[in-house]
Amino acid sequence: MTARAAAAPGRLRAAIAAALVILLVACPAWGSDGTRATLIVFAYHAGLAQMWNLLAGYAGLVTFGQQLFIGLGGYTLAVGAERLGLGVWPSFALAAVVAGGLAVPVGALTFRLKGGYFAVGSWLVSEVFRLAVGNSAYLGHASGMFIRPARSVEPWTVYYLAVGLLVAMVALVVVTLRSRAGLALMAIRDAEDAAAGLGVHVWRLKLLVFVVSAAGTGLVAALITVQTPFIQPNAAFSIQWSAAASFMAVVGGLGTVEGPLIGAAVYVVLQDQLGATGEVHLIVLGAISVIVMLVAPRGIAGLVRDRLGWTLFPVARRPPQAAAGSTTGPRAA
Amino acid sequence: MQLVETLINGCLLGGLYGLIGLGLSINFGTMRVVHLAHGDLIVLAAYFLVVVLVPAGIPPLAAAAIVVPVMFGVGFALQHLIVQHSLGRQLDRALGRGVLPPLIVTFGVSIVLQNVLLHYATADARTLQSSLASSGVTLGGVAIPTVRLVDFAVGLGSLGLLLLGLGRTALGRALRATSDDLDTARLVGIDPRRMYGVAAGISAATGGVAGVLLAATSTFYPSTGSEVLLVAFEVVVVGGLGSLVGTFLGGLLLASAQLLGAHFLGPSYGQLTAHAVVLAILVFRPQGLLPRTAP
Amino acid sequence: MTEPLLRVAGLVASYGQLQAVRGVSFEVGAGEALAVIGENGAGKTTLFHSLCGLHDAATGEVVFGGEPLLGAPAHRIVRRGIALVPEGRRIFPSLTVDENLRVAEDQHRRARGGAAPRWTRDRVYQLFPDLGPASRRGGHQISGGQQQMLAIGRALLSGPRLLLLDEVSLGLSPAVVKILYQALARIRADGVTLVFVEQDVHRALAFSDHLVCLHKGTVRLSGASRGRSLDDVRRAYFG
Numbered sequence: 126m127t128a129r130a131a132a133a134p135g136r137l138r139a140a141i142a143a144a145l146v147i148l149l150v151a152c153p154a155w156g157s158d159g160t161r162a163t164l165i166v167f168a169y170h171a172g173l174a175q176m177w178n179l180l181a182g183y184a185g186l187v188t189f190g191q192q193l194f195i196g197l198g199g200y201t202l203a204v205g206a207e208r209l210g211l212g213v214w215p216s217f218a219l220a221a222v223v224a225g226g227l228a229v230p231v232g233a234l235t236f237r238l239k240g241g242y243f244a245v246g247s248w249l250v251s252e253v254f255r256l257a258v259g260n261s262a263y264l265g266h267a268s269g270m271f272i273r274p275a276r277s278v279e280p281w282t283v284y285y286l287a288v289g290l291l292v293a294m295v296a297l298v299v300v301t302l303r304s305r306a307g308l309a310l311m312a313i314r315d316a317e318d319a320a321a322g323l324g325v326h327v328w329r330l331k332l333l334v335f336v337v338s339a340a341g342t343g344l345v346a347a348l349i350t351v352q353t354p355f356i357q358p359n360a361a362f363s364i365q366w367s368a369a370a371s372f373m374a375v376v377g378g379l380g381t382v383e384g385p386l387i388g389a390a391v392y393v394v395l396q397d398q399l400g401a402t403g404e405v406h407l408i409v410l411g412a413i414s415v416i417v418m419l420v421a422p423r424g425i426a427g428l429v430r431d432r433l434g435w436t437l438f439p440v441a442r443r444p445p446q447a448a449a450g451s452t453t454g455p456r457a458a
Numbered sequence: 459m460q461l462v463e464t465l466i467n468g469c470l471l472g473g474l475y476g477l478i479g480l481g482l483s484i485n486f487g488t489m490r491v492v493h494l495a496h497g498d499l500i501v502l503a504a505y506f507l508v509v510v511l512v513p514a515g516i517p518p519l520a521a522a523a524i525v526v527p528v529m530f531g532v533g534f535a536l537q538h539l540i541v542q543h544s545l546g547r548q549l550d551r552a553l554g555r556g557v558l559p560p561l562i563v564t565f566g567v568s569i570v571l572q573n574v575l576l577h578y579a580t581a582d583a584r585t586l587q588s589s590l591a592s593s594g595v596t597l598g599g600v601a602i603p604t605v606r607l608v609d610f611a612v613g614l615g616s617l618g619l620l621l622l623g624l625g626r627t628a629l630g631r632a633l634r635a636t637s638d639d640l641d642t643a644r645l646v647g648i649d650p651r652r653m654y655g656v657a658a659g660i661s662a663a664t665g666g667v668a669g670v671l672l673a674a675t676s677t678f679y680p681s682t683g684s685e686v687l688l689v690a691f692e693v694v695v696v697g698g699l700g701s702l703v704g705t706f707l708g709g710l711l712l713a714s715a716q717l718l719g720a721h722f723l724g725p726s727y728g729q730l731t732a733h734a735v736v737l738a739i740l741v742f743r744p745q746g747l748l749p750r751t752a753p
Numbered sequence: 754m755t756e757p758l759l760r761v762a763g764l765v766a767s768y769g770q771l772q773a774v775r776g777v778s779f780e781v782g783a784g785e786a787l788a789v790i791g792e793n794g795a796g797k798t799t800l801f802h803s804l805c806g807l808h809d810a811a812t813g814e815v816v817f818g819g820e821p822l823l824g825a826p827a828h829r830i831v832r833r834g835i836a837l838v839p840e841g842r843r844i845f846p847s848l849t850v851d852e853n854l855r856v857a858e859d860q861h862r863r864a865r866g867g868a869a870p871r872w873t874r875d876r877v878y879q880l881f882p883d884l885g886p887a888s889r890r891g892g893h894q895i896s897g898g899q900q901q902m903l904a905i906g907r908a909l910l911s912g913p914r915l916l917l918l919d920e921v922s923l924g925l926s927p928a929v930v931k932i933l934y935q936a937l938a939r940i941r942a943d944g945v946t947l948v949f950v951e952q953d954v955h956r957a958l959a960f961s962d963h964l965v966c967l968h969k970g971t972v973r974l975s976g977a978s979r980g981r982s983l984d985d986v987r988r989a990y991f992g
Binding site: 628631632634635637638639641642643644645646647648649650750 | 805806807826827828831832836837839843845846847848852855856857859860861863864907908910911
Binding site: 234241242257259375405408 | 543544559561563570573574695741
């Protein structure tokens, strides 16, 4: 049974979405440089959160190693543009390929660990890359690399790239979740053993999602790196990326499409108000994560859904109502 | 000779590494929670010793004796007030089948702890000033810093105490039963919340001992908690989930790998070597050195 | 008519949308033996789990020893005097046979304070002599029959007034089953009330005072066991 959305709200949602997109595209007309900068920051944080949510909220894979793909994507862009002379845009595409490609062996290895051990194992793999990159003269050791070709990239180009990337990611997530693969994914999330018993290729599907998430993260990283435009191992492979991603996904609402967007907005606002660096900002983030997880585990999107019944991107499926008294089902002894 | 000396030093340092992992292992064994703030609790203990107790004029040995029960209390309180509430019995679908809440909660606690330490104790490097740090002995031509001997002795002693406690006492039996099968443990009258609180307390108490050793063995910063957590994780994975002896042996292996790597490949390759060994074990023997034989 | 030790009225237990127990009612008098008969999936284990506090989503009325039972946590229910010998025995694998017994004994000691226990480890070893030589072996290293004996012994050490047994003889040889029922007779003589699941209908009828037949979560037949035949039971399912 496909997602059921009554016609009128569906058209309203489409209208809202279209209006937002138009607003974003027309930004040079109404927005300042400051607005642009903020929207770029929002866009790549939202992209990051979407990719983390894809893993945790839909595939049941909680990871604290997303920074591996940030580092990989960023360094691929850096090496491609600065060392290999490939040009900024080809290097962009390469970042997704490298990140996605390396996700295969990394996933194959770390999937041997379950639950919390997978989460920390991913972090460990990221640490290995951080240390290895920091030891490399070619990659500039701990001081990193400066990407000269990126200096000539126009800020508005970066903006459109960021917005386009975010819209594409949201679209990809929505389309995937409404597909058969998406159904299988949610089956895995809800009851992995049962799904496997029904013939779902659990391992393969998880790996696929892992690769997609990695490639997406790699693109986000390339975007960030193009804008900066330098890269350092300790910043690129920092646990702070996973911390931010998990915060955004959890506070916004896990397992929803609009959740990461909401979470990113909250994150960016908080960062603005409390100062991006500095311990008070992080204490507040940590405390909010804990409180939200304990008090409102479905995040803001979940609260809105439960209290008001609103969903911006409906992807949930409702099973046909069980006939009263029917007892077909699993172990009921 | 250099090889032997490095190896011996590695094994001795491994006593500390093993101890670091014991707490994580106990937590996971009882509650199935990978406590992401475990490293930070160890560092908290180190700060408590170096920044609060020692400057107050309390001799290091007495201070160490104070740290342990205080950390038990911290672990117990943290469990009862915060972590416990993330261990729901209902399997909420979007929350990764119950795995996610305790991970997010303990991670949040970790971030808060690190930054609170940063705020109040600053980012200065800290260590325990003591005669231990600079003295050493020579046994059979091998130079050994005294502090490493202490690391090993205390680590091994702690392991012994834990094994004894788990094996001989009523509480130990109850903990082992809870780790085996929570529902059946409830059926014999065990209160899970009480068990979890005690397990978390014991775990934090071992962390307290580890923190004291950490302070004596090296310098530390508020951010050291993350490194310590990774060490604990690696040690448990290498040793085999569910085995305390395995965890301790994992500590010996890991520390040796680190020192050997640093010695032969260069100082910046120590950690990489240790990480490489862990990944190799994941590939070739994912169940670890001493996996639990029970299903 | 004295108050029954256990009175269940309209018990409903669900797994999400699925109702495994759909309005079950029965009574057990003190000192009696009640047999619960039903095929796989009939709701027997869910019923027991609901009585022991292991199943959260149970509604209805359950009164034990005059006090309501539903909603109490499992470890408190044990203290009130109900013990379960679970399906699959659920022996603690990291503990030895003796330690499996001691765990229950330790908890009961904490609960009853200074009062003398009705059952001790010694009495359990007397009841099941086969367990003695195995006392130091790992819980998972003994035979199925020994595991069942151990599970019963462990439950006894909680000092129950009511003993629930989920699948007494499943998968065990006739010789072992005989030993088990002899032991159950002695336990009953000691004053413990029994509610047991038994797939072997002959056995169930022979050993029990009353019976309850469950099918798809509801009671199809209940009443005295005396004079009941296999045919009666069969008719309850297919008639």
